[in-house]
Amino acid sequence: MLIDQVMQAAPVIPVLVMNGEHDPAELANVLVEAGLPVLEVTLRTPDALDAVRAMAKVPGAIVGAGTVLNPRQLDAAQEAGAQFIVAPGLTEPLTRAAQASGIAYLPGVATAGGIMRGLDLGLERFKFFPAEAAGGLPALRSLAAPFGAVRFCPTGGITEATAPDWLAEPAVTCIGGSWLVKKGLSLAEIGALAARAGALRAR
Numbered sequence: 001m002l003i004d005q006v007m008q009a010a011p012v013i014p015v016l017v018m019n020g021e022h023d024p025a026e027l028a029n030v031l032v033e034a035g036l037p038v039l040e041v042t043l044r045t046p047d048a049l050d051a052v053r054a055m056a057k058v059p060g061a062i063v064g065a066g067t068v069l070n071p072r073q074l075d076a077a078q079e080a081g082a083q084f085i086v087a088p089g090l091t092e093p094l095t096r097a098a099q100a101s102g103i104a105y106l107p108g109v110a111t112a113g114g115i116m117r118g119l120d121l122g123l124e125r126f127k128f129f130p131a132e133a134a135g136g137l138p139a140l141r142s143l144a145a146p147f148g149a150v151r152f153c154p155t156g157g158i159t160e161a162t163a164p165d166w167l168a169e170p171a172v173t174c175i176g177g178s179w180l181v182k183k184g185l186s187l188a189e190i191g192a193l194a195a196r197a198g199a200l201r202a203r
């Protein structure tokens with residue numbers, strides 16, 4: 001699967017920190033049914049790889065691993081069935097490993113230098129991270145301007161309230177966020193949040 005296919009499959013990518021609160025397959029089902037098939041499981045918890053494994057079996061789900069920091073974690077994620085990987089930043093070792101494996105790859109950038117290093121490595125799709133802390137929409141607009149073909153998935157600090165503004169940006173293909181699956185929310189509440197997010201469309 002190409003990174004463009006991942007980014008175009010849904011307007012919002014839920015960023016999931018799996019900690020035993022929900023059964024991974026049940027949670028994935030709720031999100032897919034609500035219109036959010038692309039799921040990013042962060043490799044921040046011991047449960048993460050098992051969650052990728054379980055979610056990857058859910059029909060319609062496009063499951064990836066987030067917080068992938070090095071080629072070793074890329075291998076583990078791919079072995080668990082991840083169809084894409086997301087990284088908070090851009091490094092040459094991880095980029096080379098992702099390109100060699102052929103997995104869809106979305107590295108984070110927050111500066112023009114980061115984008116230029118990515119372009120040098122043959123990349124044109126980036127996570128803009130941390131989106132709000134790195135300057136929000138004005139920063140994204142300024143960064144996107146010199147790089148016509150580059151598209152972004154802003155993530156970090158985005159909320160249900162700010163999501164439509166991000167998605168209205170021409171350089172934004174999709175956005176990511178953890179607001180859909182916050183601690184303490186029931187599956188019904190998550191389903192309602194996800195349905196509203198799934199109805200958002202990038203222009």
Ligand SMILES: O=C(O)C(=O)C[C@H](O)[C@H](O)COP(=O)(O)O
Nearest residue numbers: 042066067088155156157177178
């Ligand atoms: O870089 C990674 O791989 C991450 O896991 C970072 C997450 O994408 C953000 O922390 C999500 O940001 P919030 O929606 O503000 O919670």
